[in-house]
Amino acid sequence: VSYDQRHPILLPPSGRFLDLLIDQKHQDFLHTGPYLLLAMINLRFWIPWGARLKIRNRVRQCNTCFRARPKMHAPKMAPLPELRVQGYRAFERVGIDYAGPFMITPWRRRGQTAVKSYFCLFVCLAVKAVHIELVTDMSTDNFLAAFKRFLARRGPCSFILSDCGSNFLGAKRKLSELEAFLMSDQYKAAFGNECATRRIEWKNNPPNSPSFGGIWESNVKCVKTHMKRIIGTQILTYEELNTVLIQIEALLNSRPLCVLSSDTSTPEALTPAHFLTLGSTLDYLPAKDVTDQPLNRLNRYQLIDHMVQSYWKRWRTEYFHTLQQRSKWTKDSPPVESGMVVLLKTENSPPLQWPMGVIEELFPGSDGIVRVVSVRTHTGTYRRQVSKVCPLPLQ
Structure with missing residues (x-):
């Protein structure tokens, strides 16, 4: 044992000299970890207390080691936007996403080459109902065709939220050009202001930000899970795959929006399908509130209003409060500043x-x-x- 090991130099537990010594030894020993670095420093120096914690903190501040194992911080989860907590008509405000590819054949014949296909998912931001359209590629024209089919079957929408896919950006550009034409003085003079006020607002999430679209990412995961279990490795035709997707759509629209009760006397579970089969909400269908009146005092017209109002009342009392829960990202992260x-x-x-x-x-x-x-x-x-x-x- 050398003299330096038997009589090490005592160092203060903190200070600029100790920081420079740890940084120098850390570089001399090829950016080693804190445990080996502590053993090497103890060959000549001795830190009375807090040596392991001090060395670990200095190693964590090494930019070279940080680049090899970077650490990301997620900010606190944002509150839900207004469009998620308002009782709009089903599919009036939607989120859109693509998924795939899936291999299909044009028809059942020998020697047919399999081609790629995708599905476009439309999800209602209020009641989480889904609509699935099968498309053959991810071009802007095919998306606009799927979007027209969606509007023809589900009615007009006023707000669209999507990621920054190239097909979505191309469709947004075309709709913006159409909106500019509708808002022009020439069109207003010829057709009036009625159609110009029914334009669609389109908003994009930041690029490479899947957490901003969790409502449709979770539904894409559910669709893929069912497809993997049903189809497996088979290659279907266009009609067969479209049939499977529509059946999955009906299944997802039958999911309960909130946790089921074990009490048998409670009513059936509230699902997105309840809002798809009874037409518009009361915001668009003027009707008197009859939820507190006895059923035997209502006529047939008021009975339909009572059914619609009872579903939205259950949406507010059973499902709305579950949106306030944060399952992750509950703490504040270190703030970022301009110039970092x-x-x-x-x-x-x-x-x-x-x-x-x-x-x-x-x-x-x-x-x-x-x-x-x-x-x-x-x-x-x-x-x-x-x-x-x-x-x-x-x-």
Whole structure:
């Protein structure tokens, strides 16, 4: 045993010299972990107390080690938007997403080559009802055709929420051009203001932000689960796959919106199908509130109003309060600021290849918490959610 090991140099438990010593030893020993680094420092120096915690904290602040194992922070979950907690007509405000590909054949014959197909999912943002359309590709024209079929079967909608897919952006651009034409003075003079006021508002989530569209991502997962168990590895025709998707749509619209009660005297479970079979809500069908009147005093017209009103009353009393629960992201994360150096998470690439950038702009939500930022890298400026960026520890 050497003299330095038998008589190590005593160091203070904190201070600038101790930080520089730990950083230097950490680099000399090739960015080793805190346990081996502590053993190497103890060969010559001795920290009376708190050595392990101090070394661990300094290692966590190493930018080189952080780039190898970056850590992301998810901000506190935002409150639900107004369109999720208002009793709108079913499919008046919808979210859209694509899923696939799935292999199909044009018809049942020998030598047929399988081609790709996709399904477009429309989900009501109020009652979580779903509508599925089968499409043969992800082009803008095919999406607009599926969108026309959706409007013809489910009625007009006033608000659309989707991600930043190229087909959605192309459709949004075409609808924006149509809206500009409808709002022009020439069209108003020829056709009037009635049709111009029925335009569709389209909003996109930030790119690469699946958590912003959890309501349709969860439904896509359910559809894929049923398809995997029903179809397996079989290759169906277009009509067969379309039949399966419509049956899955009916099944998903029969799911209970809230937890079932074990009491047998309670009414049947409230499902999205109740809001699809009884027409519009009371906001669009003027009717007197008859929920508190006895059924034997109502005529046939009032009885239908009572059924519709009772479903929306159950929606408010049984389902609405469940939307207030937060299953995750319940605590505040470290705030991000403009000018911070961050790593931009890139899918399908190792962390050491993630580009480094600088936060240029913050986009706070209605509650003042920043969940979307604009990051400038050497290839351009990107808008990402905060959980996709990793601020470097030493700044």
